[in-house]
Amino acid sequence: MQEITSKELELISDALTAEGLICKKARAYSNTLTDTALAQCMTKIADEHEQRYNALLNIIGG
Numbered sequence: 001m002q003e004i005t006s007k008e009l010e011l012i013s014d015a016l017t018a019e020g021l022i023c024k025k026a027r028a029y030s031n032t033l034t035d036t037a038l039a040q041c042m043t044k045i046a047d048e049h050e051q052r053y054n055a056l057l058n059i060i061g062g
Helices: 006-032 037-057
Strands: none
Touching: 006 037
């Protein structure tokens, strides 16, 4: 596997921060919404961002 540059690592770190924050907020919203359809939508969004977060972690070997 090709070595990751420091700039690439910085960008991945920024993306991890963003994906983690979006995931946490979407999960929080899904738990507080009273509209079931909206809550399910937020859960789906949280799941998608969690998958992206995990994919980024795999890139850096975490």
